[in-house]
Amino acid sequence: MLFVLAAAALAGQASAGPSAQVFDLVKKPESVDPEWRVRLCALLPQPCDPQTLGLYRPRGGAAGEHVVIAAEPLAMARVQRGKGAGGWQLERLHDFSGYAAAKRDAASGSVADAQFSLAPALYPLAEGQWAAAVLQTVSEGYSGGGASFSKADFVPLEGTRIVAEGIPFSCTKMVRACFSEKEYRQSKHCHDESSGSLRISYAEAARPGEPYRWQYTWLQNEWPAHQPASAATTSRLHFAATTTERAGFCGGPQ
Template sequence: MRKPPPALRIVAPMLALLLAGHVVAAPAARPFDAVKKPESIDPEWRDRLCALLPQPCDPQVLGLYRPRGAAAGNYAVLSNEPLAMAMVRYKRVADSKTWQLERLHDFSGYAAALKKESGAGLSELRVSLAPALYPLAEGQWAVAVLQTVSEMYSGGGSSSTTADFVPLDKSKAVHEGIPFSCSKMVRACFSEKEYKQSKHCHDESSGSLRIAYGEPARPGEPYQWQYTWLQSEWPAHTPASAAATTRLHFAARTTERAGFCGGPR
């Protein structure tokens, strides 16, 4: 019997696996891209989209995004007050165009609980949503509820953000207090002479989270999340080439491994 050519011998098993449903795309987050000029779509988009969200709604803290890969006319709206995510569609109805609400995910209760727990001492706590969806298991997604604490001081400042990953259809986080991002700048020049002579008048650091998603241990179980923390340090009085980046892996129980720009966790 004549053997098939080598290329066919390779492709045929792959095709069989695909048809059998054994080849599954690796899980990945679904980022949203900010719409740079939403007024060009609808000059009154803020008020019209606020009307679709839980009330009261502050139109000045809305963000309009395009889910990457979404069909034309599909958008995501992120709101800080109330804390909510809405999937909407901009379409023509009769002789006019209108916004239609496709799905609403209300996290205002979660935000209220966070602010209550923070106490009066952390009145500067800011709660927001990251513009992305994160895979929990096949067909299940979460949002990152971000909690940011900022501090300003003479010649510098700092900001640190942690994330609670909350399923779209639930009100309880599955991953809590995960370091998400940070930045810190501390002044290191205190005279006019220093400002003129120094290559860099601040100690600066910044950090951010990366997540890799592994296949579940068993079918139907959650994906295995693996965290990586990237942090950059640029010492004062040195050129930009002296900045160094470190990469650390950590788990939900070892968040202290993330440098977090020296800030709170």
């Protein structure tokens, strides 16, 4: 799954007040259970592709507590690892496959070719209420390079009100800038590279029971071709759900 990495950074957290629940990737899941893919697939909606599963631990969670995230079907589940063979217990399931199917049916052009996944985090909406980030990723291939652009729909775990749609979430882009053996020998850096990611901070509501206030910040790194790594720059800007074009998004589709 594409968005296994940098979960904490993409989730974003304020230093005080509400914060995201971040899930840390289990790097060696076979050490937990050699048959974890097949056993956890059996707990998810069918059909299930075991190769699309990722196993995580909730940051600060209790012993044995895990989260499994699947791309096929698009689902997230909290599971508990017990003793004995096949000792997985399903505690809570969130199935987003219907949402992804509806998005595909309504899409056209490049969006229809997007890959769907779930970010390994939950995002606070209000006291006791959470949303997941349904990611739509479009990839482009270039000669000697490529790009990937991901946007997020923040979908509540309960209810039907979508928090925000089409929010720039992450991007990477690499464009070749050397075209001869001489350039490859002499250049300090043979690509134009950029990467970006979303940060979210959360402020308490003005009155109890009201939704938290979300603030979006976009971080983008630029490393120009033929320049040393020290020439790379980082920009930071704030935007709202109605001004997503302010996010650089590595020059990708908005």
